[in-house]
Amino acid sequence: xxERFGLxxxxxxxxxxxxxxxxxxxxxxxxxxxxxxxxxxxxxxEGADRTQGRxxxxxxxxxxxxxxxxxxxxxxxxxxxxxxxxxxxDIEITLEAxxxxxxxxxxxxxxxxxxxxxxxxxxxxxDAQLKFLGRVHDSxxxxxxxxxxxxxxxxxxxxxxxxxxxxxxxxxxxxLDRAIAMAADHLSLYQLTIEPGTPFHPMxxxxxxxxxxxxxxAALFELTQDITEAAGLPAYEISNHARPGAECRHNLLxxxxxxxxxxxxxxxxxxxxxQGRTTTHRRHRAPEIWRGMVMEKGEGTxxxxxxxxxxxxxxxxxxxxxxxEGLSLAKYPDLESSLDSKGLAEMIExxxxxxxxxxxxxxxxxxxxxxxxxxxxLPLE
Ligand SMILES: C[S@@+](CC[C@H](N)C(=O)[O-])C[C@H]1O[C@@H](n2cnc3c(N)ncnc32)[C@H](O)[C@@H]1O
Ligand code: SF4
Numbered sequence: 001x002x003e004r005f006g007l008x009x010x011x012x013x014x015x016x017x018x019x020x021x022x023x024x025x026x027x028x029x030x031x032x033x034x035x036x037x038x039x040x041x042x043x044x045x046e047g048a049d050r051t052q053g054r055x056x057x058x059x060x061x062x063x064x065x066x067x068x069x070x071x072x073x074x075x076x077x078x079x080x081x082x083x084x085x086x087x088x089x090d091i092e093i094t095l096e097a098x099x100x101x102x103x104x105x106x107x108x109x110x111x112x113x114x115x116x117x118x119x120x121x122x123x124x125x126x127d128a129q130l131k132f133l134g135r136v137h138d139s140x141x142x143x144x145x146x147x148x149x150x151x152x153x154x155x156x157x158x159x160x161x162x163x164x165x166x167x168x169x170x171x172x173x174x175x176l177d178r179a180i181a182m183a184a185d186h187l188s189l190y191q192l193t194i195e196p197g198t199p200f201h202p203m204x205x206x207x208x209x210x211x212x213x214x215x216x217x218a219a220l221f222e223l224t225q226d227i228t229e230a231a232g233l234p235a236y237e238i239s240n241h242a243r244p245g246a247e248c249r250h251n252l253l254x255x256x257x258x259x260x261x262x263x264x265x266x267x268x269x270x271x272x273x274x275q276g277r278t279t280t281h282r283r284h285r286a287p288e289i290w291r292g293m294v295m296e297k298g299e300g301t302x303x304x305x306x307x308x309x310x311x312x313x314x315x316x317x318x319x320x321x322x323x324x325e326g327l328s329l330a331k332y333p334d335l336e337s338s339l340d341s342k343g344l345a346e347m348i349e350x351x352x353x354x355x356x357x358x359x360x361x362x363x364x365x366x367x368x369x370x371x372x373x374x375x376x377x378l379p380l381e
């Protein structure tokens with residue numbers, strides 16, 4: 001059983017739906033804050049009954065837009081977590097915020113509720129680009145939000161989306177330089193992906209905008225690695241950058257295969273059972289169906305199961321190779337023998353993977369083609 005144990009709490013509401021986003025997020029006319037508090041607390045209690053004795057090392061309020069959650073609800077959830085579990089002395093409690101939904105007072109209230117790390121969706125620092133991305137904030141609001149967050153929280157991070165249509169290397173360099181000047185010690189930099197089912201999908205198919213081709217996207221990725229590294233914020237994961245020691249501990253827990261409990265609509269989790277097997281759970285995605293289930297029987301699980309050895313290997317490889325340090329072969333001593341030995345030898349020989357200090361990691365060349373590299377080393381179905 002992993003030493004670290006995290007709680008993920010999903011808040012499924014947003015002010016408006018961004019045209020690129022396929023997260024479980026919904027726009028509703030009115031949120032019944034009291035009803036949502038009650039349901040989240042109930043599912044949390046049920047989860048606590050099943051994970052007694054664990055020490056909570058991180059909590060992550062994700063969404064959706066959890067900065068729309070009444071800070072009193074955030075506070076009630078954190079208080080209940082403290083009553084039901086032991087908390088690690090250095091517990092990390094992150095909340096995701098949208099710059100269009102906060103002001104100084106809201107930040108103070110979220111901080112007083114117990115949140116000690118704020119992660120903001122800035123997405124761009126250019127008004128035309130923010131409009132293209134369908135954001136409710138402009139760049140002045142984004143900059144102000146970072147200033148306020150830095151004053152209110154000991155740790156902050158923000159997200160930018162790059163590899164946008166028409167983005168040149170030079171314009172991204174300038175935008176990233178400005179972002180780094182504002183950043184604290186953590187940045188998430190995602191390449192824009194066109195997800196099926198989002199408004200961007202048919203727009204891209206109709207040619208209303210043209211996405212960067214693979215070569216240009218790779219050049220933007222490499223530029224990102226160079227600039228962030230030179231600024232002391234190297235990538236510790238494909239899209240995440242931090243000063244050493246400032247990595248998001250909660251997200252590390254996913255990538256390193258540790259246990260976490262998912263609470264709220266669409267949340268999923270992984271828990272090691274008494275026989276050492278990895279159990280999975282996923283809550284119902286639809287907010288009101290989930291809430292109905294929780295009010296009726298205390299939890300809203302739509303699917304639960306046990307990962308077989310092959311699926312667990314696949315998951316550990318998919319997650320671990322995203323990390324710069326790679327996958328720990330010391331932590332998972334049986335893992336190497338369950339990989340395709342011929343594929344693994346070839347990938348090492350060709351310079352896409354490296355085995356070093358008991359870690360298996362992707363080289364810079366391997367990171368550019370990570371999905372293909374992973375396909376080669378996973379055992380054949
Ligand atoms: C749950 S949101 C963060 C908090 C808040 N909802 C917001 O957007 O301000 C998670 C992040 O995923 C990234 N993201 C979502 N969909 C994406 C896509 N299709 N391509 C690239 N990044 C995406 C965005 O940077 C976003 O900030
Ligand atoms: S990117 Fe964030 S604000 Fe936009 S719809 Fe997705 S979850 Fe909501």
